[in-house]
Amino acid sequence: MAMINYSYTILIPLIPLVIFVFTGLLGMKWKPLVSGIIGTVGVGISFFLSLFTAYEYFFATATGSAYHTIIPVNMLWLSFTHTLQIHMGVLLDPISVMMIVVVTTISFMAHLYSIGYMKGERGFQRYYSFLSLFTFSMLGVVLATNIFQIYIFWELVGASSFLLIGFYYDKPSAVAAAKKAFIVTRFADLGFLIGILILSYYTGTFDFSKLLQPGTHLFAGLAGVSFLGLSGITWAMALIFMGAAGKSAMFPLHIWLPDAMEGPTPVSALIHAATMVVAGVFLVARLFPIYHFQAPDVLIFIGYVGGFTSLIAAIIAMTQFDIKRVLAYSTLSQIGYMMVALGVSGYGGEAGLGYMASMFHLFTHAMFKALLFLGAGSIIHTIHSNFMKDMGGLRKYMPITHFTFLAACLAISGIPPFAGFFSKDEILAAAFESNKLLFYVEYITAGLTSFYIFRLYFNIFWGKDPEYKHKPHEAPLNMTIPLIFLGLGSTFGGFVPFHKLVTSDMKPFTTVTHWGIMLPSVGIGLLGLAVAWVLYKKENDLPDKISKKLGILYTSTYHKFYIDEIYLFVTKKIIFNYIARPIAWFDHNIVDGFMIGVGTVTVKISYKIKKFQSGELQQYAFVFVAGVIMLALFILYSLGYH
Amino acid sequence: MIQGISIYHFLIVSTLMFFIGIAGFIIRQNLITILLSVELILNSVVINFLVFNRYLYPDQLQGHFFALFIIGVAAAEASVAIALIINIYRRIHNIESDNVNEMKY
Amino acid sequence: MTMNVFMFYLLSFIILTFSVLTITSRKMLRATIYLLFVLVATSGLYFLLNYQFLAAVQLTLYAGGIVVLIIFSILLTSHISQRFKKPEPWKLWMGIIAFIVGSVLVSWTLLSHNFIKNPGMKSTPVDMHLIGNQLLGLGKNGYVLSFEVISILLLAAMITAIVIAKKEKNQKSDTL
Numbered sequence: 001m002a003m004i005n006y007s008y009t010i011l012i013p014l015i016p017l018v019i020f021v022f023t024g025l026l027g028m029k030w031k032p033l034v035s036g037i038i039g040t041v042g043v044g045i046s047f048f049l050s051l052f053t054a055y056e057y058f059f060a061t062a063t064g065s066a067y068h069t070i071i072p073v074n075m076l077w078l079s080f081t082h083t084l085q086i087h088m089g090v091l092l093d094p095i096s097v098m099m100i101v102v103v104t105t106i107s108f109m110a111h112l113y114s115i116g117y118m119k120g121e122r123g124f125q126r127y128y129s130f131l132s133l134f135t136f137s138m139l140g141v142v143l144a145t146n147i148f149q150i151y152i153f154w155e156l157v158g159a160s161s162f163l164l165i166g167f168y169y170d171k172p173s174a175v176a177a178a179k180k181a182f183i184v185t186r187f188a189d190l191g192f193l194i195g196i197l198i199l200s201y202y203t204g205t206f207d208f209s210k211l212l213q214p215g216t217h218l219f220a221g222l223a224g225v226s227f228l229g230l231s232g233i234t235w236a237m238a239l240i241f242m243g244a245a246g247k248s249a250m251f252p253l254h255i256w257l258p259d260a261m262e263g264p265t266p267v268s269a270l271i272h273a274a275t276m277v278v279a280g281v282f283l284v285a286r287l288f289p290i291y292h293f294q295a296p297d298v299l300i301f302i303g304y305v306g307g308f309t310s311l312i313a314a315i316i317a318m319t320q321f322d323i324k325r326v327l328a329y330s331t332l333s334q335i336g337y338m339m340v341a342l343g344v345s346g347y348g349g350e351a352g353l354g355y356m357a358s359m360f361h362l363f364t365h366a367m368f369k370a371l372l373f374l375g376a377g378s379i380i381h382t383i384h385s386n387f388m389k390d391m392g393g394l395r396k397y398m399p400i401t402h403f404t405f406l407a408a409c410l411a412i413s414g415i416p417p418f419a420g421f422f423s424k425d426e427i428l429a430a431a432f433e434s435n436k437l438l439f440y441v442e443y444i445t446a447g448l449t450s451f452y453i454f455r456l457y458f459n460i461f462w463g464k465d466p467e468y469k470h471k472p473h474e475a476p477l478n479m480t481i482p483l484i485f486l487g488l489g490s491t492f493g494g495f496v497p498f499h500k501l502v503t504s505d506m507k508p509f510t511t512v513t514h515w516g517i518m519l520p521s522v523g524i525g526l527l528g529l530a531v532a533w534v535l536y537k538k539e540n541d542l543p544d545k546i547s548k549k550l551g552i553l554y555t556s557t558y559h560k561f562y563i564d565e566i567y568l569f570v571t572k573k574i575i576f577n578y579i580a581r582p583i584a585w586f587d588h589n590i591v592d593g594f595m596i597g598v599g600t601v602t603v604k605i606s607y608k609i610k611k612f613q614s615g616e617l618q619q620y621a622f623v624f625v626a627g628v629i630m631l632a633l634f635i636l637y638s639l640g641y642h
Numbered sequence: 643m644i645q646g647i648s649i650y651h652f653l654i655v656s657t658l659m660f661f662i663g664i665a666g667f668i669i670r671q672n673l674i675t676i677l678l679s680v681e682l683i684l685n686s687v688v689i690n691f692l693v694f695n696r697y698l699y700p701d702q703l704q705g706h707f708f709a710l711f712i713i714g715v716a717a718a719e720a721s722v723a724i725a726l727i728i729n730i731y732r733r734i735h736n737i738e739s740d741n742v743n744e745m746k747y
Numbered sequence: 748m749t750m751n752v753f754m755f756y757l758l759s760f761i762i763l764t765f766s767v768l769t770i771t772s773r774k775m776l777r778a779t780i781y782l783l784f785v786l787v788a789t790s791g792l793y794f795l796l797n798y799q800f801l802a803a804v805q806l807t808l809y810a811g812g813i814v815v816l817i818i819f820s821i822l823l824t825s826h827i828s829q830r831f832k833k834p835e836p837w838k839l840w841m842g843i844i845a846f847i848v849g850s851v852l853v854s855w856t857l858l859s860h861n862f863i864k865n866p867g868m869k870s871t872p873v874d875m876h877l878i879g880n881q882l883l884g885l886g887k888n889g890y891v892l893s894f895e896v897i898s899i900l901l902l903a904a905m906i907t908a909i910v911i912a913k914k915e916k917n918q919k920s921d922t923l
Contacts, residue, residue, distance in 0.1 A: 617676070617739045618668045622841045625664055629849055636856065646752040652792075653857050655759045659766050659785075661850040666770030669834045669842035674821055678769055678782050681813065685789050688805075696796045698862065703881055706873065707890050709801055710882075713808055714897045718904035720813045724820045725908035731824040732914075 004056050006072035009090050012046045012053070012100060013139035016107075019043075020132035027125030033115070039128040040111040043135055047104040050097075057097045058501055066507040069093040069209060074145050083204065089145040091208060094502040095285055095359055099142035102366045103275050105489075107135045109482035110270035113374050116479040117266055117381055127167060127264070134160035138275050142282060146206035147196055150283065154192070154247070157279060158185045161271050165263040177259035184256040188246020195239030198232060199290075212289045230297075237295040241284065241302055248280025248335050251309040255564055257332060261324040265377030268324060273331050273373050274366040281338045281362055288355060288504060292347045300435075303343020307441045310336025314448035318455065319547075319558040322386045323376050326456050327369070330412065333445060334365045340442055341427040344434040345504065352504030353511065354430035360498040361423035367493050368411040368420060371486035375405040378475035378483070379460060383468070388456070392463040397472040400480045402461050404487035409457045411490040413450035413525040421522070422494035428521050429514040446521055450528025458536035652693040659686035673727050673737040677720065684716045755795060761788040773831045775821050783814050797872050 019042040027035045057067070074089030111131060118124055137160055140153030159182075166178030200206050230238075244250075249257035260272045271277070284291065284302060291299045310333040317329035338358045345354025378401050383390055395402040411418035414425065424446060431439040474480070500508040535546075547554045556562065663682035670676055688709045695705025731737050765784040772778040786809045793802035834842075881888050 615742075617742070618671075618838055618841070621664070622668050622845060625668075625845045625849065629852060632852065632856075646749060647755050649862055650858060651755065651759070654854055655762060657850055657853045657857065658763055661846045661853075662763070662766040662770060664849060665842035665846040667842075668845055669838050670770060670831075671834065672775060672825075672831060674775060674817060674824070675770070675778055675831075677817065678778055681782060681809075682766055682769065682785065685786065685809075689789060689792060692793060692796055692798055692801065696798070703873065703877070703888070706798060706801060706878070707882065707893070709798075710804065711893055711897055713804060714901060717808060717813060718901050720816060721908045722904050722911070724816060725912035727820060728823060728912045737824050 004060065006053065006056070006070055006090075006092060008049065009053055009092065009100075009143070010073045012049050012104065013090075013136050013143060015042045015046050016132040016136040016139070020129050020136060023125055023129035023132060027129055030125065032124035035125040035128045036111075036115045036118075039132050040108070040115065042132065043104065043108045043111050046135070046139075047108040050100040050104040053092070054097050054101050057092060058094075066505075067094050067501075068506070069212075071145055071209065077149075086148045086206065087146055088149055090143045091145040092143075094506055095282065096142050098359060098363060098502050099282055100139060102363055103135065103138050103142060106270055106274040106366055106370045107131070107138075109370060109374070109486060110266040113269075113377070113479050113482045114264070114266045116476045117377055118264060121264075123167065127164075130160055130163045130167070131267075131270070134164065134271060134276070138279070141279055144208075146208060147200070147211070147287075148206045150286070151189075151193065151196055154243070154279065154283075155189065157276050158182060158189065158247070161185075161260070161276055164267040164271060165260045167263055167267070171262070173259075174262040177256075177262040181256040181260045184253055185246045188253050189243050191239040192243020192246075195236045195241075195243065198236040198239070202232060202236075208286070212287075231295075233290075233294045234298055237287070237291055237298045238301070240287065241298060244280030244283040245305065246280070247283075248277050248339070249309075249332055250280070250305050250336070250339065251312060252563065254309060254313070254332050255567055258325050258328040261322075261328050265324070265373060265380060268328075269370045269373030269377065272328065273369040277331060277335055278338065278362050278366070281335060281342065281358060284339070284342050285355065285359060288342065288345075289347065291342075292345075292504075299343055299345075301343075303340050303435065303438055306336040306339025306341075306343055307438045308336075309333070310340065310445045311441050311448075314445045314452065317452040318448060319554065321388050323379070323388060323391075323456060323460065324373075324386055326452060327372050327376060330372075330449065330453065331369055333449060334361070334369065334412070337424065337427055337442060337445075338362055338365070340438050341430055344431050344438060346434070348505040348507070350509055350511075352509070353426060353433070353499075355504035356499050356502055357423060357426035357430050359502045360496075361420075361427055363496070363498070364411065364419035364423045364490070364493045367486055367489035368408040368418075371404055371408040371483065371490055372412070374479070374483055374486065375401050375408065378479050381475060381479075382470075382472045388459040390466055391460045393461070393465040394472055395461040398474045400474060400483060404483040404490075405457065405461070407487045408490050409453045411493075412453050413529060414446055414521055415450075415525050415529075416522060417491075417494065419490050419493035423498075425514070425518050425521055426511070429517050432514070432517055443521065443524060447524040447528045450525040451532050454529050454532035455536050458532055462537050649693060649697040652689065652697075656686040656689040656693070659683075659689070671738045671740060673723075673730070673739055673742070676739060677723050677727070680723075681716065681720070684712060688712050751795060754791070758788045758791045758795070761785070762792075773833075775825055775829070775831070776818070779814060779817055779821065782817075783810055786810050786814065799872055800875060800878055 019039055023030075023035045023039060057070075070092040072090055072092065074087050074091075076085060077088040078086040080086075111128075114127065114131070118127055121127065134157065137153045137156035141150055141157060144150040144153060162178050162182040165181050166174050168174040169178075196206075199211075203211065205211060242253075246253045257272060257277065261268050263272070291302075313329045313332035313336065317326050317333065320326045320329065338361050341354040341358035341361065343354070345352055345356075345358065347355075378398065379391065379394065380386060382398070385391070407418060411420040414421045416422075428439060428442055428446070431442055475483075499511045503509060559565075660683055663679045663686065666679035666682065667676055670679065691705040691709045691712070693705075695702070699705070727737055730742060734741055762785055765781045765788070769778050769781040769785060772781060786805065790802040790805040790810070793799075793805060881890060882894055883889070883891050885891055
């Protein structure tokens with residue numbers, strides 16, 4: 001096998017970093033458009049480099065048997081002791097190569113799109129520097145060679161997400177959303193960090209190349225450790241999953257994602273739909289051998305969390321009226337799918353179908369969800385509203401947006417031959433084989449998905465025109481090009497032979513077609529479509545009637561099952577009152593009190609003694625002479641020099 | 643070495659002169675008289691150096707040179723002190739040490 | 748009583764008397780003149796000790812230089828006829844206490860110490876060549892480093908004096 005020098009891959013994350021630094025420092029001196037173009041071109045170069053890497057990795061050296069993990073760059077970054085050393089580098093294996101393609105593609109599209117979407121906004125340069133920072137951090141996560149590097153970039157991703165959600169920092173709701181996202185994910189990352197520490201304490205390494213060997217003896221040290229009835233490795237992996245769940249917005253840490261839609265729409269497409277939120281899925285996939293061999297209980301737990309999240313998010317999505325919120329809940333639901341797929345997966349060959357399906361769905365989902373968001377973005381750009389009631393009949397005005405949006409809707413509903421059909425079908429097949437309960441949950445969710453997405457579609461593009469203040473118009477060219485590109489991706493992305501490329505043990509396997517699953521899943525997708533058609537294609541009062549009939553069920557769904565309120569109750573009423581307040585009291589009165597007491601006493605004493613400082617030269621001289629005489633006496637008579 | 647005069651005689655004279663200088667430093671208000679007191683103190687020290695040199699180590703010259711350097715330092719000190727006094731006088735039209743207490747606390 | 752002993756007592760008397768007068772006189776110019784007497788008498792003591800060079804330096808530098816400088820500054824800053832106000836009693840007492848305690852302590856310590864005497868050595872004048880050679884000597888008894896340090900100190904003092912005493916640009920001309 002010919003060795004290919006992959007060291008150029010270090011440029012893929014470095015280019016956005018350099019652009020971030022320059023745009024961040026000098027951007028204000030440039031014309032806004034210049035920073036946009038520089039950012040776009042830079043990410044474009046990263047994008048082509050990633051494609052080239054993928055080509056070389058997957059096809060140029062295709063041996064037909066297996067792919068190898070390649071670490072072209074790995075440098076010592078921090079060296080605490082000779083056992084505790086942290087490296088930074090680039091690790092190439094099928095999932096990381098797949099992820100850099102996804103990240104740079106979506107990022108490139110978002111950059112290009114934003115030139116039109118953000119035109120004339122205040123802080124255009126700031127926006128682009130943050131986008132570059134985000135791209136850099138996300139690439140750092142996926143290319144990490146060790147778990148500590150992942151953690152560092154993980155936090156950077158969180159920070160850049162915070163900055164971008166709060167981009168409109170003069171809008172209180174955006175600020176609140178940014179804080180919420182940051183605090184929730186940060187809280188989850190606490191678990192991640194503890195998990196890393198437990199794991200590395202017992203295994204003595206951060207490196208994936210050692211941790212991910214199947215059948216390694218590194219975990220022997222953890223076997224004897226148990227806490228609260230669960231083994232050490234279970235705790236470690238569950239805590240790491242907590243971090244993953246925070247970033248991927250799994251129940252019950254999902255509350256930040258819908259609010260994160262306060263950010264600019266391309267940001268929602270890039271970060272909160274296609275890349276950052278799947279970082280959790282990526283993390284679980286990255287550590288999959290450990291989960292599978294060392295902590296299978298946690299893996300099953302992950303599957304159930306994913307299933308529950310996908311169901312509940314799909315139900316909430318059916319009742320929302322803000323189009324970005326619908327898409328946000330849809331994202332939650334789809335990420336739930338990926339988690340389910342990982343949860344039910346085995347290792348190696350046909351058993352690893354779930355793993356492959358999860359990565360496949362990640363790939364296709366990135367395409368169609370980014371497309372949905374960018375499409376929604378061009379609609380919002382024209383209408384200046386997020387709400388369905390302000391839309392209708394837009395197919396006449398925005399044909400390109402309409403068709404690309406339709407392709408994405410078909411893809412997410414799993415209608416063949418669009419991309420989502422293949423990946424979702426494989427997830428369902430994997431679930432069917434190992435866990436019937438999860439299969440049924442996901443099966444129902446597929447129907448709900450189809451329903452809510454076409455409810456959205458019909459409400460936006462069909463139905464009666466509301467009174468538009470301005471006539472809606474199609475978006476400019478630099479916004480439609482990404483739409484078309486992603487539309488093609490959503491349509492044909494399903495034909496990528498993932499089972500040959502990205503598998504749990506890096507060996508290709510052949511899939512069989514599961515007719516028994518495929519047909520019903522297409523059926524339920526079409527059913528959802530049909531219901532939406534009946535209810536929303538033409539203006540009628542049926543939806544209102546149904547929602548009235550459902551009564552409390554509908555209102556509680558509309559209020560997202562009051563989960564936010566429960567959080568508020570728990571934090572404000574319980575944690576604040578019974579934990580934070582006593583601690584604050586202790587801090588105020590005991591800790592501060594002591595310090596203030598020291599200060600007050602000092603001040604009082606100084607007031608008393610400052611009269612000595614009279615400024616009288618002669619007094620000083622006298623005191624000085626007296627002191628010298630006393631010292632002389634002391635030396636003469638006490639120290640015995642006399 | 644003077645026949646009939648011991649080292650103690652000289653030392654007592656210089657000691658008295660030294661403490662007269664210190665008393666003057668404490669008693670007088672005027673900055674220039676304080677400067678005069680300082681000159682007295684320096685002179686008594688010079689006497690001490692010379693006396694020790696002459697009576698205890700007459701074959702060497704350390705005390706002599708120290709006396710020389712002290713006189714040099716005294717000249718420098720006097721010039722800077724007088725410059726300061728003139729500057730103070732310009733500011734407050736007065737050179738009483740009681741009035742120069744702005745720097746207290 | 749030889750002449751030397753007589754001269755010593757005379758000079759000591761002059762020194763102590765005029766020292767006291769220097770610090771007690773309530774006219775500033777007079778105080779300065781008293782100081783001049785003290786300095787001249789001190790140089791007499793140096794002659795007695797056979798340090799002629801130093802005595803000459805004392806006369807020219809102290810009596811001729813510093814005292815004249817002080818007199819100039821007095822003329823710049825005060826009226827000649829101005830009498831000081833009497834010192835405050837507490838200052839007076841502080842000064843007297845410092846004087847008594849200090850001189851008694853030091854004198855008693857000195858008198859109770861037994862200095863090693865070198866009676867064999869003759870008291871001869873110091874050779875001027877020796878002074879010059881040692882002052883600029885680099886060898887064992889050389890003082891060239893101290894000499895250079897003093898010269899730099901004097902330069903610095905001169906510059907400082909000029910900088911401090913010169914008028915500031917924005918100062919009004921009527922202040923002096």
